[in-house]
Amino acid sequence: MSYHHLTRNELIFIEEYNNSGFSARHIAQKLGRSKECIYRILRQLQAGLSAPAIFLQYQRNKKKCGRKPISLDSETKALVKERIGLGWTPDTIASPKPTANTKPFPCSMKTLYRMFSEGIFDKKQLPMKGKRKPNGHQEKRGKEAFKRRLEDRAVAFPGFDAEFGHLEGDTIVGKDHKSALITLVERTSKAIIVLKVVSRKAVSIEEALHQWLSGFPSHFFKSITFDNGKEFSRWKQTANRHDMDIFFADAGKPCQRPLNENSNGILRRNGLPKQMDFNTISQQEVNEITAARNNLPRKSLDYLTPIACFLQHADVSRLI
Template structure:
């Protein structure tokens, strides 16, 4: 449950009620605050302070609120820089857990964005796509929607010859391999297209089927 801090207007009202000798219970009822909140302010006023002093103290205490920024040790920073140079991303570094890193992948991405690490060394050069982004490149005209499979092939789970394809992209996106897996036998077919464009992938698959 969230808590709304007292405003300056409420503090002035509490001070005015306090000088009128109104009880804590009635002040809490008038302002619509809990008795403990009003009691804290009244206790502070009884020591000879004012509502302005209470507000100044609140502002000073608020500076110490929140989580302190995470500073990774030098050995962990060196390890992260080394792995990123090999093509690893922050989520892979944290997910593989080959070495303890004292932060989450989101925090590590945030440190790259803040400039604690060079984000241009990341595979995507720090240019992450926004939430809800839809990739429009590389759309293949010959592909079919997987939702159509059950309608066109009701027995596909028991029939031999149904392939499921995927791609494996090499380091720095310099190469790619197509993988086709047969559902029944689990046989894996790998194809290497001449390039990474949609027509290159289509040509590699068509050549294999013609063999």
């Protein structure tokens, strides 16, 4: 049962009733309080305290209750700012699993998020939130009936959610829609791959995928799930050349490729913004951006990095 402390007005009423000669029982009945509560205040009044003084004393005592606020030292604050600048999220910074070279973080993820809300750290550096499209938006792409759907994927790969080797893919477009990059993410390890292409035409997309997939053994990757962009219209050629399955999410449902959509947002915020002309950067520069992301620990991977998880699932000897 919760207990409600006496308010300042109630203390003043108790003092006035006491000065008027009312008994403690009568005062308790009027205020709906217990007699012991009233007797405790009367004893303080008899000791020479006034109602406002009793209330101030109560406020001072209340400040001593509960857990003391957590504050970070200057070294830890500098570490948080450094890692946020590198793209770490508060949940990975406050990871409950420190490595051999790091000590346990002095506060929880929720406390760290609260510090961002209170202005101790700049919350503008946190990943952006919000809807990509307004309610009622209707997707007009992806009307071809011959594409393989997710229903086909469920039949072909019953263990899809737990198997290594399934990719999600899309393209991100540069400034004025004059350049593009192919983005892929492996579902189990969450490793991100970005490929530079000559143009967003289907032939260029096919050739870039062919060159990249040719560097892996046959059947190393089992499937790719794309969105409904026209740039993937030559998917059959890619599937036949590399003997792999290619599927397509339903039109207007990016939630069916969640890892790829999230990865695209991460890349946009960390080196590949919409205002950039991708024709001005090299594949090496793109690789450096993705490497920075693939070497950050992820909570969903039990605080392993995507690249470490990729190597755990992949047979490295097959790549030699």
